[in-house]
């Protein structure tokens with residue numbers, strides 16, 4: 001590879017004359033924006049242990065009333081991007097949100113898409129577009145772009161969930177904003193259990209739903225049962241995985257980020273190929289070692305980690321007797337829509 005001219009190689013008055021006209025020479029920066037062979041991601045492998053984060057999140061509950069926070073969240077910020085940028089990867093934002101008994105996080109809607117993966121506690125709910133979605137460990141609740149949402153809590157213990165948003169991307173696009181709203185009237189709306197039978201969808205008078213997001217809540221009990229059934233039915237299947245989809249169309253549940261659940265059989269080692277999108281893993285149940293490049297991360301229940309794209313990742317179930325269950329978020333729908341998706345094996 002030939003060396004390209006540097007900025008310092010140019011006369012200072014020439015560079016200054018360019019700058020005054022808002023002009024920049026490409027060649028000193030060409031390799032930075034188009035590196036050879038593969039990208040140089042800022043996203044680093046990073047892991048957040050729930051045990052270390054939890055007391056600090058509960059402390060936030062003492063320090064900052066919900067009225068002063070609106071959303072009481074500690075952001076899982078990837079140091080490779082700089083913490084103040086609050087991003088886990090190029091397109092993904094992760095936050096751990098705390099709601100205490102009796103609290104209410106007021107209604108708003110915004111352009112970024114969000115999902116909640118419930119981590120701990122009982123009694124909280126999110127109302128999305130008028131549908132009250134109860135929150136239990138492992139449930140996935142969608143808050144797609146533009147839909148009103150608010151969080152409330154009728155229980156008596158702290159509730160914590162993981163927020164996954166495409167906020168860094170939408171912010172980068174200069175398309176991120178929110179609108180405050182009134183407390184929503186709760187209506188039946190989409191029936192929470194309407195899509196429980198796989199292969200059939202409700203069709204009143206043979207009219208299928210035309211809603212863009214017909215299913216908002218994916219109970220963990222159903223997802224876990226689907227994984228166990230898949231593993232039992234296909235003993236040779238290496239990657240026991242399901243994807244969260246729109247049950248009317250089979251397309252990804254949301255437009256930009258993809259969501260999946262994965263089961264590792266006892267003692268299983270699963271090598272995931274190097275693909276262009278970054279990935280997030282959240283351990284719902286079990287024990288896993290994640291190997292990436294020359295690093296290893298040991299995840300216990302409720303731990304979360306982030307991995308850059310273009311990098312193979314190996315998952316090892318640390319238990320020889322029990323399965324391990326992971327929730328996975330990634331940037332695959334975005335990469336596929338943009339035509340930059342790659343699987344390098």
Ligand code: GTQ
Nearest residue numbers: 071073095097110149163
């Ligand atoms: O719960 O609506 O972590 O608006 C960041 C922004 C959560 C939310 C976040 C949000 C929310």
